[in-house]
Structure formats: structure tokens, C-alpha cells
Amino acid sequence: MPTGQETLTRPPTGRRKPAGPRPAATIARNRTHPIWFLAPAFAILFVFFFLPTVFNFVYAFTDWSSFKSDIRPVGFENFSYLLSDGTLFSALRITVSYAVLVALFQNLFGFGLAVLLEKDTWLNRTARLVFLIPVLMSALAVGYLFQALLKPDGSLNDLLSAVTGQPVDVAWLGSTTWTLVLAAVIHAWKWMGLSMLIYLAGLKTIPQDVTEAARIDGASSGQAFWSVRFPLLAPAITFNVATALLGSMNGFDIVQALTGGGPARSTEILNIFIYRTFGQGLFAQATTMSLVLFLMVALLAFPVIRVLRKREEIL
């Protein structure tokens, strides 16, 4: 395997890491952990992940579309077009707001549920299972479900009318500011069961004597929770915040099924724009937006990666 040769001829990296691998150890490792084991996975990653990503940087600067057979470079025309009609910044703003809101709600809900359902009674165990049902459901289905629930003549208004005793007909999905927040709440509703599980696992790994020691030292139950147990949940928080943030940045199904990007394109997150533009045959524009999404996530992800790395080192 050519990739194996590469490590053999590479000079030992002793300068940076004094305790680094010696050549003898490298050769031994080649025999016990052959590098060709990496080849199939990297072949797939290369063809289906890295290569399209590289293409992304190329075709964003062309006039590729379904209307012409040839593809010619056009420089920054796609970018300037998207900038000039304001789509670029509004889609970016909407996507980031959506991701932050989802991360916030999903963690609040999941954490609240975990604390509420922490004790192992049969009622709590059943409730945990029920809260996991939306995690299994398709996001598309969840979007349609809430579209039906939130219609002006839908069930939520019926319920509110029954409770308040006067007719309520709020157009829940009609506001250009609040619909995005509602979509984030629904995204959080779908995934809060998973966050709950991870917080529960975090709570379970905290040894009981730590809390008991705090109680003996005179801490109230609130103090024991917030000063002793809560900081120990750090790994669970890192995982939950990172997955919620990155997952919702790639979101599509819930918002598409809920609003289709409306009203007045106020919930048009990047992936909906990409889907719509691609459907119109404007491939290069869709690619440009896909590149923008890539750059934005890459920019925001580096702090997240650093936190994940740190967490890995601690554990």
C-alpha cells in the first residue's frame, strides 16, 4: 500500500514531541495496525465527501444551470447577485438565529425533563419512553403535525378557547418574527428526548456520596444541585449544545413541512433556499449558498471542536 510507505519514509517526529514514537515502534505498528485498514473508509470519504466539497469551491463561481449545456466561469457574479437582493444576509441571519434558538430550547427542555424524571419510578420510566417517541418520528412528519396543530382554526386555538372561555384565533404561523421562534421550539420538541437521555446519563454518573457530602456540610438541596451536581454535567452539556447547534444549522425537514420558508421568507433557512433554488434549475446559485453554509459552519464550528477536544482529553 502506498500510504503505508509514506509513514515509513517519513522522518521521526522527535523534535516536537520528545516522547514521540521511535522508528522501531512505527515499523512494529505497521505490522500490528496496518494502515491499509484506513483505505476503504477514506476512499468513501474522499469520493462522497471531500470531492463534492472541493467542487463546491469551483462551481460556486460558474453559471452552471439546467438551462444551458455548457458551464462557464463567471467570477463572483453569483455572490454579488445574492448580496444585492439581500438573500444572502437574511438567510445567514435566519439560519444562525434558528440554530441558537434550537440549542437553547432543546437544552432547557431536555435538562428540565431529566431533572423532573430523574428518580427511577415506573411513572418516570414510562414518561421517558413517551418523550422519546418524537425522536423516532420523521422530522417531516413533525413539521406537518405542528402545521395542523397551529392553524388559525387548529387545535391549539381550540384548546386555548376552551381554557380561557373566549374565542382565540391566533395565526401562529403568520408572524414574520415569531414563526422562526416557534419552528425552533418544535425542532427542540422533536429532539428534547435525546437531550433528556444524555442529561439523565450525566446525572447518573455523578456518585451519590458527592451530593451527600455537600448536604452534610450544610448545603440546601438547591445549593447541592447547582453548586455540586450541575458543574459535573459539563460533558453532557457540551455534547448536547454542539449536536443541537450543528444539527439545526443543517436543518430542513421541520421548517419545510411547517412553513415552507414563509411567511414572506422569514423562516427560509439556508437549506430551504438551496432546495428551492435547485428545484428552479439555478444550480450555481444553489452551490454558492451551499458554499456559504459550509464557510459559516466551518467558522462557527472551530470553537465547538475545541470544546469537544478538551472534553475528550478530560475523560
Place this chain on the structure above:
Amino acid sequence: MTAPAYGAPARRRVPPPRPRGLAARLRPAAVVALVVLVMGVPLWLVVVTAAKSQGEALSPDLSLPSRWQLWENLGQVWQQGEVPAAFLGSLLVVVPSVALVLTLGSMASWILARRAGRLNAVLYALAISGIVLPPAVVTIVLLLRQLGLAGSVVGMVGVYAGIYMSTVIFFVTGFVRTVPVSIEEAARMDGAGPVRVFVSVILPLLRPVLATATILICLYVWNDVFYAFFVVGGRLDTLPLNLFQVANAGLYLDNWHLIFAYIILMSLPLLIIFAVAQRKIISGITGGAVK
């Protein structure tokens, strides 16, 4: 790994309940109220609407249908939504993707976890980059056309494998690092080569983390509509793609009863698997995320 726990021995020692004031006694009531409001209302809406006639379901509400016709609606969706074909399409995509990504991913993870050095660090960073970086969904289509895989099952499987490989490598590499090398060395002393060590020593040890990864990736792929739309949309049916079609076909007719019947049909396989294996699934997910 963990012995399956059936019956009484599984139950851990339960401390006697200590009532601690009003808050502790109100807690069960709060749990029930929350389950009914937050989960009960939406799920109830799905079931009653799926059982109504088109006229009654025009504006879906929480009332009971005047006549239950759940079976008729499910049957209508089964035919109009071409459920058998879509179910087969979903299976054709999900099973190979998951098998491929788990096998190749754990092979790579083993090496990435065991080797040290700068090259290895770079390879690992590349391998897990897909966890954060979004796939280039538009140019994937172009690439598949150039490869002659556009619209095919093979292309779709490759795309899913490419997208979720990073997730598998991230989870499994972290897990392999917690497995002591001495276990491998013992096998090596007995004359086992790398392939043998991987298959008979490492793979069985990876079972818990592979179970978690299987569940998560099955969930993602089974429910995915975004990538499927770009890669196979129109040429292969999967369940989410067909739901999208059923819903969009009814854009002006508001076929809520059919949409909800389809949702029930589509969620049922996962719900049944979950109901059967819930204990293992839950311990798998929690064990995988917070080691």
C-alpha cells in the same frame, strides 16, 4: 457485552421513598400533566385525524371522528402512496448504508485510535471533519452524474456512507482508546494477524458503541428527505420522499387524514423496534454519548 438482564435480578435496590414536602408529592402529577399536554395532544391529533373522513379532517381538531375509518385511510395511503415500493426503497438504502459505514468506519477507527504521530492526527482530523462540516449537497449531484451513479441506490448509499462515516469514526475511535492494548497483545502472542485480531478481539468489544451508532444512523437515514431529494428524488421511492409527495399533492385539497395515516404507517416500523428493544436502545444511547 453486558449480559441481558431479564426479570427480577435486573431490578436494583430501590431506597424507600422519602416524602419531602409538597414539591415531592406534586411531582408525579406534574409529570402526568406534562406528558398529556406536551406529548398526548400532538399524538392524539395524529391518531384521530388519521381515522376521519376527508371532510371531517379538512380542519384537523382533537374531536373524535364520527365514524372510525382508520383502516380504510391506511389502505388508501398504502395504494396511493405506493407504500410497499417506498418501504422496499427505504430498506434498500438504509441496510447497506448502515452496514458499510459501520464496518469500514470501525476498521479505520481501530487504526486511528492505536497509532500515534502527526500523520495520524491529520488523518483523524480529516476523518471526523464531517461531524461539523455540512455535505456539499448540490455538487454531490454533479459528481454522481459524472460517475454514472445519479439516481441509483449505489449512489445514495455512497452519499449516506460519506455523510455518516465521520460520526462512526468519532464515536468508535473514542471507544477503542478505552480498550487496553494488552488484550490485543495477548491475541498477537498466540499468532493472530491484524485481520484476525480485529475480527475476533476488537469487533466483539465494540458491540456497545456499534449498537449506539446503528440506532442513530438508522434514525437519520430512515427519516432523511433532504439528501434523498437531491440524489434519488423521482427515480427511487423512499418513505419520507413519498410522504412529501402525498402532502404536496394535497396542497389544495388538504388531505390531512391521508397525511396522518401515512405518518402512522411510516413511523410504525421504528416504533415497533423501539418498543421491543427499548431498554437496550436507551442504555446504548446514554452509554455512547457520555462514556
